[in-house]
Amino acid sequence: MTLKNKVLVISGASRGIGLAIALRAAKDGGCIAVLAKTDTPNPKLPGTIYTAAQEIERIGGKEAVKNAIQKVVNTFGGIDIVVNNASAISPTDTQETTFKKYTLMHEINSRGTWLVTKYAIPYLIESGKKNRNPHILNISPPLDFQKHWFSNHVAYSIAKYNMSLLIFGWDGEFKEYALWPLTVISTAALQVLEIMADAAYLILNKNSKEFSGNFVIDEVILRENGQTKFDHYSVIPGNIDLQADLFVDEKLCDKMRALWKESSHKKDSKL
Numbered sequence: 001m002t003l004k005n006k007v008l009v010i011s012g013a014s015r016g017i018g019l020a021i022a023l024r025a026a027k028d029g030g031c032i033a034v035l036a037k038t039d040t041p042n043p044k045l046p047g048t049i050y051t052a053a054q055e056i057e058r059i060g061g062k063e064a065v066k067n068a069i070q071k072v073v074n075t076f077g078g079i080d081i082v083v084n085n086a087s088a089i090s091p092t093d094t095q096e097t098t099f100k101k102y103t104l105m106h107e108i109n110s111r112g113t114w115l116v117t118k119y120a121i122p123y124l125i126e127s128g129k130k131n132r133n134p135h136i137l138n139i140s141p142p143l144d145f146q147k148h149w150f151s152n153h154v155a156y157s158i159a160k161y162n163m164s165l166l167i168f169g170w171d172g173e174f175k176e177y178a179l180w181p182l183t184v185i186s187t188a189a190l191q192v193l194e195i196m197a198d199a200a201y202l203i204l205n206k207n208s209k210e211f212s213g214n215f216v217i218d219e220v221i222l223r224e225n226g227q228t229k230f231d232h233y234s235v236i237p238g239n240i241d242l243q244a245d246l247f248v249d250e251k252l253c254d255k256m257r258a259l260w261k262e263s264s265h266k267k268d269s270k271l
Contacts, residue, residue: 001205003030006132007076008204009069011035011116012086017139020197021083025204033072033079035065035086035116065112069119079123080132081204084113084163085139091153091246102155110162113138117170124174128208135204136174139196140164141247142215149247160247164215171213192245195233198222217248219256 003025012018014036022032072079088108090101117136127134140163141149150157199218202225203211219230 001201003028003081003201003204005029005031006080006204007031007033007072007078008081008083009033009035009072009079009116009120010083010085011112013083016085017193017196018083018085020193021085021200024197024201031076033068033076035068065115066119069116069123073123078127078132079120079134080127081135081137082117082120082124083137083139083200083204084116086112087139087160087163089156091156093152094154097153097155105156105159106162109159110166113163113166117166121174133205133208135206135208136170137200137203138163138167140167142217143168144247144249157247167213167215192218195219195222195230198227217252220252223259 006025006028008022008025008030010018010022010032013022013032013034018034018036022034025032069079086108088101088105090097090105092101120136124134124136140160143161143164195218199216199221202221203216222230
């Protein structure tokens with residue numbers, strides 16, 4: 001399993017989950033192009049190209065995105081993987097959400113994801129013809145249309161779900177996936193950056209002809225693929241008081257807590 005010499009385009013990767021995914025791919029020797037609002041070189045990513053423009057923060061200017069994709073192709077010779085991570089967040093109710101914030105969230109989350117993917121598609125198709133296992137991965141939630149996921153922050157939820165709806169629609173055209181964290185960062189949660197990076201790495205190494213159109217949760221897919229040790233992700237070793245992330249069903253989190261408790265008991269019994 002390796003991403004060596006694969007060309008990755010990752011939006012919103014100057015920090016957070018996007019950067020964690022970039023760093024994980026860099027360990028393999030992947031060629032990483034970062035679409036971000038900063039052009040400050042990161043010493044942890046040698047050989048990385050930072051394609052930055054003021055418009056990319058809002059991803060509103062289609063020429064900025066088109067030019068960025070072309071720059072990646074000119075530099076690396078193609079594109080194998082697109083990770084749509086860039087996202088604007090304002091989880092406020094309708095009265096508290098300004099028109100400016102509403103527009104920003106939809107420009108980045110929905111329009112930006114669509115634009116980056118649109119201009120990368122020809123090169124992903126070429127990657128497939130060369131059997132380089134092309135992928136598209138969106139950092140977006142499962143399509144779970146329960147009212148409580150929307151009622152307190154309608155504008156943000158719709159903007160974020162649009163990224164997932166793109167996955168749903170694109171599955172009829174080509175191969176891509178949505179990945180979402182099980183937990184949020186807190187003193188009682190997992191190290192969400194590391195576990196998301198590991199889950200993304202697993203997905204991006206799967207055969208894209210066989211694994212398509214899936215909405216997956218980080219810890220769940222890692223467990224389904226044989227990983228049994230998760231203590232190293234915990235801020236407080238052995239702490240299983242997980243706090244479910246937004247858009248994650250509490251029943252799923254209860255199931256994960258039970259698995260953590262079970263593994264903790266097994267570990268204790270060996271001592």
